[in-house]
Amino acid sequence: xxxxxxxxxxxxxxxxxxxxxxxxxxxxxxxxxxxxxxxxxxxxxxxxxxxxxxxxxxxxxxxxxxxxxxxxxxxxxxxxxxxxxxxxxxxxxxxxxxxxxxxxxxxxxxxxxxxxxxxxxxxxxxxxxxxxxxxxxxxxxxxxxxxxxxxxxxxxxxxxxxxxxxxxxxxxxxxxxxxxxxxxxxxxxxxxxxxxxxxxxxxxxxxxxx
Amino acid sequence: xxxxxxxxxxxxxxxxxxxxxxxxxxxxxxxxxxxxxxxxxxxxxxxxxxxxxxxxxxxxxxxxxxxxxxxxxxxxxxxxxxxxxxxxxxxxxxxxxxxxxxxxxxxxxxxxxxxxxxxxxxxxxxxxxxxxxxxxxxxxxxxxxxxxxxxxxxxxxxxxxxxxxxxxxxxxxxxxxxxxxxxxxxxxxxxxxxxxxxxxxxxxxxxxxxxx
Numbered sequence: 001x002x003x004x005x006x007x008x009x010x011x012x013x014x015x016x017x018x019x020x021x022x023x024x025x026x027x028x029x030x031x032x033x034x035x036x037x038x039x040x041x042x043x044x045x046x047x048x049x050x051x052x053x054x055x056x057x058x059x060x061x062x063x064x065x066x067x068x069x070x071x072x073x074x075x076x077x078x079x080x081x082x083x084x085x086x087x088x089x090x091x092x093x094x095x096x097x098x099x100x101x102x103x104x105x106x107x108x109x110x111x112x113x114x115x116x117x118x119x120x121x122x123x124x125x126x127x128x129x130x131x132x133x134x135x136x137x138x139x140x141x142x143x144x145x146x147x148x149x150x151x152x153x154x155x156x157x158x159x160x161x162x163x164x165x166x167x168x169x170x171x172x173x174x175x176x177x178x179x180x181x182x183x184x185x186x187x188x189x190x191x192x193x194x195x196x197x198x199x200x201x202x203x204x205x206x207x208x209x210x
Numbered sequence: 211x212x213x214x215x216x217x218x219x220x221x222x223x224x225x226x227x228x229x230x231x232x233x234x235x236x237x238x239x240x241x242x243x244x245x246x247x248x249x250x251x252x253x254x255x256x257x258x259x260x261x262x263x264x265x266x267x268x269x270x271x272x273x274x275x276x277x278x279x280x281x282x283x284x285x286x287x288x289x290x291x292x293x294x295x296x297x298x299x300x301x302x303x304x305x306x307x308x309x310x311x312x313x314x315x316x317x318x319x320x321x322x323x324x325x326x327x328x329x330x331x332x333x334x335x336x337x338x339x340x341x342x343x344x345x346x347x348x349x350x351x352x353x354x355x356x357x358x359x360x361x362x363x364x365x366x367x368x369x370x371x372x373x374x375x376x377x378x379x380x381x382x383x384x385x386x387x388x389x390x391x392x393x394x395x396x397x398x399x400x401x402x403x404x405x406x407x408x409x410x411x412x413x414x415x416x417x418x419x420x421x422x
Binding site: 064065067068084096099100103104139140141142143144145147148164165166167168170173174176178185189190191192193194195196197198 | 237238242256258260268270272274276281282285287291295296297298299305307308309312313314315316317318319320321326328330341349350351352353354355365367369371380382383412413416418
């Protein structure tokens with residue numbers, strides 16, 4: 001390596017250092033820029049933290065369970081079913097539906113009890129002795145498991161435009177636009193049993209039209 | 211001087227990474243494997259429930275089929291789901307979810323499941339009963355009707371409501387049924403992932419899907 005080349009390298013290095021030094025001084029002159037830098041560095045640290053947390057996730061593809069072995073299906077787990085708070089009257093059913101609605105939908109105007117009191121036609125609330133009866137009344141679906149079919153339920157229909165956050169969709173959609181949302185809620189536990197979009201029509205009314 | 215140079219580098223790197231960070235903080239997460247098939251009438255698979263963590267909005271193991279390859283129209287799926295956000299009680303449940311041919315949407319919770327257990331789930335159009343059916347082993351916990359009867363794509367995978375959310379699904383022996391043909395083992399042909407999802411072929415016919 002010649003001395004001229006070494007000198008050239010040094011000059012380049014000094015020149016880049018001066019440029020960096022100049023940029024740095026410009027940046028540090030502004031208080032806002034300093035705070036911005038601190039904020040960006042914090043965000044970077046958080047991002048790196050997220051990556052590290054992901055890397056040490058306890059689940060990994062190397063922990064594959066052994067394939068299922070032939071044999072009878074596992075026993076029913078109905079005894080371990082969650083026990084929540086019973087929903088015993090119309091007001092509680094509406095409050096439960098409003099809670100569920102706040103999780104499932106995005107609305108232009110948030111739904112409140114006051115809004116529903118002021119617009120009673122917005123909501124239809126009906127108790128059914130069994131889930132199957134409710135399905136027979138509106139959708140015509142069926143439940144092959146008697147334990148599922150026999151659960152007493154509330155049907156709460158909330159009218160009005162909403163974007164419903166779809167569980168599922170097989171990767172194709174996250175939201176479904178709807179002009180009404182129906183919630184089927186367990187009377188015993190308050191847990192959600194069904195969500196449907198659109199204004200459901202009573203099947204008995206349809207038959208009468210025929 | 212050296213420190214200032216390093217800090218400048220950090221600044222530039224951050225400007226590149228920031229948009230990625232923001233993207234990860236939004237939307238959903240999934241990992242799906244797909245196979246295109248003509249005259250598809252049903253899909254089934256053994257699903258491992260594992261021990262999904264508490265406190266997720268929801269995390270799910272979907273198995274289903276779409277009317278069209280794009281999955282943009284009608285679809286039906288079943289599998290397990292666990293979550294807190296949607297009144298599911300943070301308990302493992304079997305579920306059915308579908309987009310109707312008319313564009314409506316329906317989600318149905320179908321009873322609790324056990325952790326660390328293999329379950330065979332199935333969804334299919336029954337030509338004899340003329341209805342859509344969801345199965346858990348030899349039981350039919352749900353059935354209903356829609357105007358479509360044949361699909362174009364089979365899908366398996368995992369999903370979480372939130373980008374970067376926890377997913378953990380093992381699926382063994384995925385099978386499809388075509389009109390006039392019995393059940394056929396298959397491996398997915400192509401995949402789609404989002405929000406930190408991964409999916410791999412596992413076992414001799416099977417898959418593992420996880421995230422982040």
